[in-house]
Amino acid sequence: MKTAEIAQRYLEYFERNGHVIVPSASLVTDDPALLFTVAGMVPFIPYLSGNVPAPYARAADVQKCIRTNDIEEVGKTPRHGTFFQMLGNWSFGDYFKEGAITYAWDFLTGAEADGKLGFDPKDLWVTVYEEDDEAFELWKRIAGLSEDRIHRLGKDTNYWSTGLPGPAGPCSEIFFDRGPEYGIDGGPATDDDRYVEIWNLVFMQYAIEDVRSKYDFRIVGELPNKNIDTGMGLERVAFIKQGVDNMYETDQVRPVLDRAVELSGRRYGADHEDDVRFRIIADHIRSSLMLLSDGVTPSNEGRGYILRRLMRRAIRSMRLLGVDGPTFPDLFPASRDAMRDAYPIVAEDYARLSAYAYAEEATFLRTLAAGSVILDASLEATKDAGGTALAGDEAFLLHDTYGFPIDLTLEIAEEAGLSVDRAAFDTLMQEQRARAKADARSRKRALADLSVYRDLRLKGETVxxxxxxxxxxxxxxxxxxxxxxxxxxxxxxxxxxxxxxxxxxxxxxxxxxxxxxxxxxxxxxxxxxxxxxxxxxxxxxxxxxxxxxxxxxxxxxxxDAANRRAARQAHSATHLVHAALRDTLGKTATQAGSLNRAGYMRFDFTWGQSLSDATKSEIEEIANNAVRDNLEVTTRVVALDEAKSLGAMALFGEKYGETVRMVDIGGPWSRELCAGTHVSTSAEVGLISLVGESSVGASNRRVEALVGLDAFRSLAAERALVSQLTSTLKTPREQLPARIAELTASLKAAEKKIAAYETKALGDRLPALVEKASTVGAHRVVAESLGTAASTDDVRGLALQLRDRLGASAGVVALGAEVGGRPVVIVATNDAARGAGAKAGALAKVAATALGGGGGGRDDVAQGGGTDAAALPAALAAVKAALAA
Structure with a gap:
């Protein structure tokens, strides 16, 4: 039975039983305590908590979820996946325990011919909360289960709460027995590899307070409206119904695994470590595809970081399987084709999704190349110092700053004959996770504060x-x-x-x-x-x-009428610029975010390269032509499906109800779902002036524009500036670019001449500086301040020449200068000086400390700098003192 068929049977069954079928919410949740929809109940939290009245008494859905807290277990167990789908049926003050248990048992064990799943009752076991006698008796009566097939378990497994004051209640779980080949007999309490949980029924019936932990709280009474929250794992049911060993081998996941097998040339089932890598790839590619389809893009923070981590784990796993080149152009289409029946958007929007994925892979492959260079240098330095293990902080720096995977660091270090201080690395990782958890707790506290709005919301929606x-x-x-x-x-x-x-x-x-x-x-x-x-x-x-x-x-x-008018202009201008972008760049240039305020708009869109000046001018002209044409702006409230069929564009990650507000400018030319305020005709927007275009991440660009009077004032200021330049330079406006280019070239030529003179002047000082050499300890030393210098390279070149002039005896040169207003010290040592213990890098650090900065480098030549130019004499004296010690 295909995964999509199981989901369809579920929805049809509960629809026949009076449930409203609710479409899946986005993986991107607006819950401030969460990055993603991590469970099927997340979209229903406002109704379950009572903050918002439920719009229906009973509902059912198939909810997309992402959960990465167990990411290290992915591929190692049959049931851990980062993307999964929860089948849920919900009751808000309607049916309770008896109804939930009846529906669950009937759907699971009813005949396939009747649209149910056809499980054999002898393969199913049940757990209940140890004090929930009511549920225990209901399972015996409704399902006909013997008492030994119903296990009573404690709060840690069979009691649900958010960990915050509010609703809570016991739960009951249904398990499938995979058979003796998967573990010992005895039921769910004995072996969770043999007995796989497939359905959890939460009986939300109590209010709790004084919450000290998720399982330590005080029950203060029963809820006035008892709720049912259930979740059945679609992937878990699918792998059981399809007769495979794990979720990675189901019809929606296995095609990616098979493609990875083909690319690597290795066999699935031949090696445990390889099998884990194949499963990681299959899971993470699907999860990445689904996150991209809900508008998440790779970045270094928040949701984008999670997506980036999933993609990079997949790339790393392919590398460990022996594939170093790009693989996403093979893997992502396999996932697209497996998921398109359940989620058509992954095929319809594949051009956009794949652009992000392929760009991210290319970026990470470059990162791996650069990280390998840094790692090789660190390994060489460790060996030179006589070490046997790479420092944990260096491994962490590679991981945290450069995105270089720790297991790849371990692999390369082992090839070089070294280990890695994994304990120190793990300590730094734990500290980072602790900081992340503290941040999550602060966001969770922010969520708790929303309860103060509950009674106000119950009075009705704000009109x-x-x-x-x-x-x-x-x-x-x-x-x-x-x-x-x-x-x-x-x-x-x-x-x-x-x-x-x-x-x-x-x-x-x-x-x-x-x-x-x-x-x-x-x-x-x-x-x-x-x-x-x-x-x-x-x-x-x-x-x-x-x-x-x-x-x-x-x-x-x-x-404030004036501010609102200007804000309306900016918001309508955003729609015009969006339409102009799509006219110019094509339909793959879709919105990724926006900001509109009085007189200003910015618009983020999917695109992989900077826009040429000609393209920006074309976009600006198209948008302003739409203003000139005085297009009619109309708004209407329609059903979401109707709006989509009419081609209305929606913002990824935005939540929409069954009805939406659609804004047309010039009919279908610009048609978007939007709840903002807008002008009545496009001419009211006034002037649109693009003032910026920049990158905001891989495959994301941003355009910024001034609108209306702000655009006019900006252009008027530019006109005044041009007028001033024409007057000052005595050059007609149209000749200004050439005149300014001419002056710039002349200035650069003059600067080169001055630099050449300064370099020659420094060189001319060489004999005098040699004469100033003195003996300090076992070394012949030149430590002098040069005053100002054109560049650090000039100071370095002079220091190297001086070092050569000092002959074969132990020679140390320390030259200080002020370059660009900041002090710098260059230290150079010859072979004899280094043999006597003088290291340029160490001496540069000594000088830099006196300058209030930092420094270092190789043993033969190094550099130090700081902020206090007046301290140059003291810095040079410190070098001499270090040599004399």
Whole structure:
């Protein structure tokens, strides 16, 4: 039974049983405590926690998930994968334990001919929370299981909570017995390789407080509405139904593994270590493809870092299998073809996805080449120093700064006859992980703070009237001061105010929040920010500028009309520039982010190279032609599927409901899903002036533009500057580029002549400097300050010439100079001096310490520098003192 068929059977079964089928949310979650959707319940947290009323009583879904906390186990066990799919059925105050158990057992054991899965009941075992007698009895009655097939387990495995105050409850898990060839008999409590968990039923029935850990808390009572949260692992069910040993051999994953086998020339099943690498590749390529399809791009932080890590682990595994060249052009198409039936977007958008993937592989292959050079130098230095192990901090630097994998470092070090101080490396890694966990805990605390909005959200959604009105009369539903509910806020205080209706736009979709005021009887509030802390609720951060505001009072939100007008211009300009980019570059240039504020817009898009001046001019002209043509701007609310069928573009990672707001400019020429505010016709945008284009990561570019009056003022300033140049240089405007080029060339020629004179002047000082050589200890030493020099290279060249003039005796040269306003000291030693113990690198460090900086280098020539040029005499004296010691 194919994986996609299992999912389809699941959805059809629960739809027949009155469940609303909910599409999968993005892998990118807006939960501040999470980078990704790590479990099927994540999109439903607002409903399960009671912060937002559930829009349905019962639902079912197939949710995409990414989880990397067990990444080191990928490939080693039959069930650990970074990307996985959870089949879930949900009840919000509707059916409870009996219903959940009935549905689960019926779907699992019902006949395949009836659209169910056809598991043999004798292969299924169940666990319940040790104190949940109700679930124990229900399993006996509904499933007919004997008591020895129902294991009672403790809180560590069979009790669910978020680790925060709020909802919690016991859970019950269903396991499949793979048979005696996979382990010992006795049920789930004895062997989790033989007995594979396939379904978890959470009975969310209690409220908890005083949470000391995930399993240490105080139950304060039952929830008024009990919920059901279930999750069945699609990949786990698939490998059982397909009769294979693990999830990596299922129909959605195995094709990538097979392609890796072909590329490597090695056989799957012949060697355990190779098999683990094949599975890592199969898992990570699929996970990378799915992350890319949800708008994540490789980077050095956050979600992008996780994606980069997955890709690089796959590349590293291919390398360890003996393949050094590019492999993504073979592996990613295999994953695309395996996943396209379940997720058509991976095929429809493959040109964009593959551009990121292939560019990342090319970048990392260059990184590996560069890292190998650095590692080789470190290994050589370790050997020269008589060491047997590469320092842990050097291995960590390669890993953390250059992305060089530790196991590759271990492999290359072993080939060089050295080990790696793995203990020191692991300590540094643990410290880094501790910092990451501390950051995650701080984000989790931020999530906990959202509970203060629960009661306010239960009063209904905030109505946004700002599409048509700039003033709206309403009332104060709630006030928060320092994050806590309050009855009132007084003059001078900063507070959050929630209104029933508002004309003020909350920051979203790239558009910044409105400016404005909220006024009422006896008070006025300056609006500092407007946000949506939870779905459907708008919160205004305000400063009470006069009077006192209280809950229940009348309130009128007033938008700063000039700022809103300019923000609308910028947002509509963003749509025009997006359409112009696609006209110029093609349909693969899609939006990757934006920011719109009054008078300014920036737009990030997928593209792998910088834009030429001609291309930028063409984009600017197309966008301004659209302004000139006074295109009609229309907005309408339509079903999401209808909007997609009409070709509306959506922002990756943005969450959309069943209905969406679609913005057209000139009909289908620019058609996007957008909740922002816009002009009525394109002519209202005014002038669009591109002022910047830059890279914001691999295969991502950014254009920036000024809009409306800001664009005009910028161009007027440039006109004034050009006028000043034409007057000063007495050159017509059209001849300015040639005149400035001429002057620049003349200046460079003059600088070269001056540098040549300065170099010659330094060289002329050579005989006098030789005469100043003195004996310090066992060395003949020249330690002099040259004053100012044109370049460090000049000082270095003179030092080397001086060293040669000192003859065969132990000679040390230390020359100081001020170069570009900063002090530098060059130290050079000859063979005899080095034989007597004088090392240039060590002496340069001594000098640099006196200069307030750092230095070092080879034993024969080295450099030190700092910030205090007045300390050059002291630095040279320190070199002499070190030689005399």
């Amino acid at each position: 946004f009237t700002g599409y048509t009105d700039l003033e709206t009369e309403s009332s104060v539903l709630g006030i928060l001061v320092d994050g806590l509910p309050a009855d009132r806020a007084s003059q001078g205080q900063i507070a959050e105010v929630i209104l029933a209706e508002t004309a003020l736009y909350a920051e979203s979709g790239g558009q910044v929040a409105d400016r404005g005021v909220i006024i009422g009887p006896g008070y006025e509030l300056e609006v500092l920010d407007v946000q949506k802390p939870v779905a459907g609720l708008v919160s205004h951060t305000v400063e009470v500028t006069s009077g006192e505001v209280g809950v229940g009072q009348p309130a009128t939100s007033v938008v």
